[in-house]
Amino acid sequence: MRLRNQTIVITGASSGLGRDLAFSAAEEGANVVLIARREEELKNLKTKLEEMYPVKCHYFVVDVTDENLIYDAFHQIEEQFDGIDVLINNAGYGLFQTVEQMSLQDMKQMFEVNVFGVMCCSKLALSSMKLKGKGHIINIASLAGKVATSKAAAYAGSKHAVLGFSNALRQEVEKDGIFITNVNPGPMDTPFFDIADESGTYAKSVRKMMLDPEKVASKVISLIGQDIHDVDLPSWMGFGAKIYSLFPKISHRVMMKFGNKK
Template sequence: MKKTALITGASSGIGKELAKIHASQGGDLIIIARSENELLQLQQELQDEYGVQVKVIIKDLTDPGATQDIYNQVQNEDLRVDYLINNAGFGGIGKFHERPWEQDQQMILLNVMALTHLSRLFLPEFVARNSGRILNVSSTASLMPGPMQAVYFATKAFVRSLSNAISQELSDTAVTVTNLMPGATATDFGNTSGMDKTSLFEQTASATEVAQTGYDAMLKGKMDIKAGLSFGQKAMLASLPLTPKKVILKMVEKMQTPEESA
């Protein structure tokens, strides 16, 4: 039986690659983002190439009512969601007390509230039929505090914690929750967040590679998976438990300070 995946932030980057991967497996899709032209183009591309059904929902997930609207539309059209992929998110650099509050508030609404509410809306159905998978796109940023991206790192830590907790709560069911933690990835994220001007983004993984790793981990029901890490990045993460927190904070701050102002 065909599996339908609902993917947020599907117009570009990791979300778009996840949509392509799922369609290549013969799965139908519900793709969601603000960018209507990009979604409609992706819809046509996937339907033509793979012969799957692709439904487009144009929504700004920073709107507090958007998640309920999405769920209501899915229900009203009698669509079954088998895989919920919470991919939408954004970041932004700068000192917490200097960044525009409106931007950080929107970040929390998207990275935390939208993901949490969509999971809460769809999980009861998954549990009732004892099938379904959730893939939450977190970040290796979830593993440490993030000076110069304090709110972004905090939102991703929330995603990791929430995903792991729900995974345990569902351990007596066939429903799984996977937490995907990419490192620096070649997507629009770098440009929109300003991270493309930092040393952290000097070496990036491909969005296709990260998406495939996450998709495979979701199908296997893994709890956590890291993706797209260089040898140096892997070594740094492995050293975290042994490194004094102040040293970590200074290191992260330096890595995330734009080069022209470093």
């Protein structure tokens, strides 16, 4: 029960990695606040968490692109849970289309969720963490933010923006005892691909290397309280990102083949 009585806010909590993060956090004794758009899934998850673990759980039906709803939710969280100890910005989605194919509206919407949602939630959590003199914001980015592939330009751009935001924010709040961690997963076996890859072609081609979301969730929760800046999952893909920066031309050819599987 390492996280007993700590309050952890998780966005995108209704399914996939967000759901597994909630279970892993509750298993460690944390009180969990769930944020997502689908009330039925949130309600069922709250019931299961409270049945399985002696923790408090609350949920808010919120779209992270709605600034007013996010503000109201975070205000209530601070009142009901005596502040926020950890924020995990997990909400996000992708679409695998070329720049020419994708509409500008889809591009804007992806940035609204993947980038501005992270910025808004992080900004609102900071005041509570500063009052406590400690805190941890964990942003679920992506290895796509380090190594982009074709048909994922907008998605990679949004995750690259998250990395840049996190790295700058870390410098601003270090003096306040607040940690900022980027977690960069590769392909993961979640409903992400139901939207990103409707044909199922890409998901099928990378099925053998897909990460288990339960294991990723456990890893993420284990990072809480540690001043770790960046975690790549799996580690060998993270090594590939470093190779990409050192040998861009060779890596470009390799990533062309990988991206064309989409």
